[in-house]
Amino acid sequence: MIDSTLRGKNALIVGVANERSLAWSIAKLLHENGVQCAFTYQGEAIEKRIKPLVESLPNLNTGSKPWIQQMDVGSDADIQRCFAAYKKDFGKLDILIHSVAFADKQDLEGRFADTSREGFRKAMDISAYSLVALLREAEPLMELAGGGSCVTLSYYGAEKVVKNYNVMGVAKAALESSVRYLANDLGPKKIRVNAISAGPVKTLAAAGIRGFRNILGSAEQSTPLRENISADDVGYLGTFLCGVGGKHITGATLYVDSGLHILAGGFHEDSKSN
Numbered sequence: 001m002i003d004s005t006l007r008g009k010n011a012l013i014v015g016v017a018n019e020r021s022l023a024w025s026i027a028k029l030l031h032e033n034g035v036q037c038a039f040t041y042q043g044e045a046i047e048k049r050i051k052p053l054v055e056s057l058p059n060l061n062t063g064s065k066p067w068i069q070q071m072d073v074g075s076d077a078d079i080q081r082c083f084a085a086y087k088k089d090f091g092k093l094d095i096l097i098h099s100v101a102f103a104d105k106q107d108l109e110g111r112f113a114d115t116s117r118e119g120f121r122k123a124m125d126i127s128a129y130s131l132v133a134l135l136r137e138a139e140p141l142m143e144l145a146g147g148g149s150c151v152t153l154s155y156y157g158a159e160k161v162v163k164n165y166n167v168m169g170v171a172k173a174a175l176e177s178s179v180r181y182l183a184n185d186l187g188p189k190k191i192r193v194n195a196i197s198a199g200p201v202k203t204l205a206a207a208g209i210r211g212f213r214n215i216l217g218s219a220e221q222s223t224p225l226r227e228n229i230s231a232d233d234v235g236y237l238g239t240f241l242c243g244v245g246g247k248h249i250t251g252a253t254l255y256v257d258s259g260l261h262i263l264a265g266g267f268h269e270d271s272k273s274n
């Protein structure tokens with residue numbers, strides 16, 4: 001997939017934890033299209049894992065090591081420090097990939113009704129509010145670029161009850177709604193904001209959801225296409241949204257889920273016989 005309009009653009013990728021991360025699939029494809037990718041990671045534990053990974057995508061202009069900074073999206077100080085450093089080194093920003101979510105493990109099983117105030121706050125803060133906080137810092141840098149594109153990651157649990165997804169479903173609903181409000185606020189500056197609602201993919205974050213293997217298995221049996229998506233499918237849609245094809249798409253949640261979201265109850269009648 002080559003989109004020549006992407007060549008020479010700058011992207012900040014937030015949310016790579018390892019080679020399975022959905023953010024990594026988007027970054028790889030953006031890089032292939034000539035986009036200069038910079039990365040942030042949550043903390044030390046992840047730094048060791050992702051450094052060799054992102055170093056496999058050298059700086060397209062200088063061939064030097066890629067830009068990589070620590071940033072906990074729950075910290076305004078981290079966010080401001082990181083964007084100030086990015087501005088100093090790159091000046092402008094064309095693309096922001098927000099691929100971050102967190103909820104306490106005990107809130108991803110059992111009853112949603114039992115979610116604690118603190119668990120709810122944390123899931124909302126990291127998984128939804130962080131998009132608002134990052135885009136506020138990105139806005140002036142995207143203005144300097146003459147516009148920009150931001151892509152975030154959501155899941156069907158935002159719309160329908162998915163067993164054990166619980167507080168993350170509520171956070172994703174807030175995230176998708178934030179996408180619409182942000183798209184409206186930033187549209188006059190030609191900054192587009194969209195969400196990809198992805199089918200289940202085995203990643204670090206997904207492993208935290210109790211019974212994730214069942215979600216993966218039932219998606220494979222029940223979706224109209226009868227197959228699970230891959231992280232690369234998310235990469236293709238993310239790259240499309242940042243490129244010329246997405247030029248007039250904003251405030252949208254687009255699905256890459258083999259059609260799961262069109263099914264009543266997320267279950268296809270004859271799936272058992274296939």
Ligand code: NAD
Nearest residue numbers: 015016017021022042072073100101153200201203204205
């Ligand atoms: P992942 O574990 O590879 O990525 C999640 C990232 O969030 C990690 O890099 C982690 O470090 C980061 N993160 C968590 N808390 C953070 C914090 N406080 N500060 C900075 N970073 C923080 O898993 P993934 O599946 O690639 O998840 C990426 C996004 O895709 C998430 O929003 C997730 O909800 C969404 N998503 C995943 C699936 C799936 O099945 N894997 C499906 C739909 C949507």
